Amino acid sequence: SQQGEEDPQALSIQEGENATMNCSYKTSINNLQWYRQNSGRGLVHLILIRSNEREKHSGRLRVTLDTSKKSSSLLITASRAADTASYFCAANFGNEKLTFGTGTRLTIIP
């Protein structure tokens, strides 16, 4: 299976703290994407990082990619209660499909 692994599976932090989630994959990627899913809802696209990129920012989000370690991380700075959600990485291996990681359930404690 190419399904990526994410850790931690669950993370609870105080509002205002930073949250870091990690994603690992097994084979070479074309790009890696991060998505957010609120409970019982669809997915919201956050960031896409290509295999030749090492870091990308979007607002309070920072994504890094280490292709030598086949891993990526998502950092959310200055967390807010509204950031409570599940976060998934999704790897694109060169075709049109996405393979999703196992997800991290993030809880921000007000």
Next chain:
Amino acid sequence: GAVVSQHPSWVICKSGTSVKIECRSLDFQATTMFWYRQFPKQSLMLMATSNEGSKATYEQGVEKDKFLINHASLTLSTLTVTSAHPEDSSFYICSASKSSGATEQFFGPGTRLTVL
């Protein structure tokens, strides 16, 4: 924008009945649409990929006769769960891409299916 809708948002049916779920791209033409299922607190698993006007490509382990996919136009794909059973209860999510080979997908809000 790139908005994808699904209908219904939730459905409850009796075992043995068939259920149709619609996925529509509202403001763009979707060359390719994807169907995923997600069990509680688990990840999304791709079921099939459909291209307008051609047969869907199913992932290994997904029964094509049970999960019928029709992609009749560039804005509509349907998933029909035939002879549904309680183990088919799940969250079904569709996504769409704007062009063939595009790697960005736009996701619908999902459909919660409960089979009694």
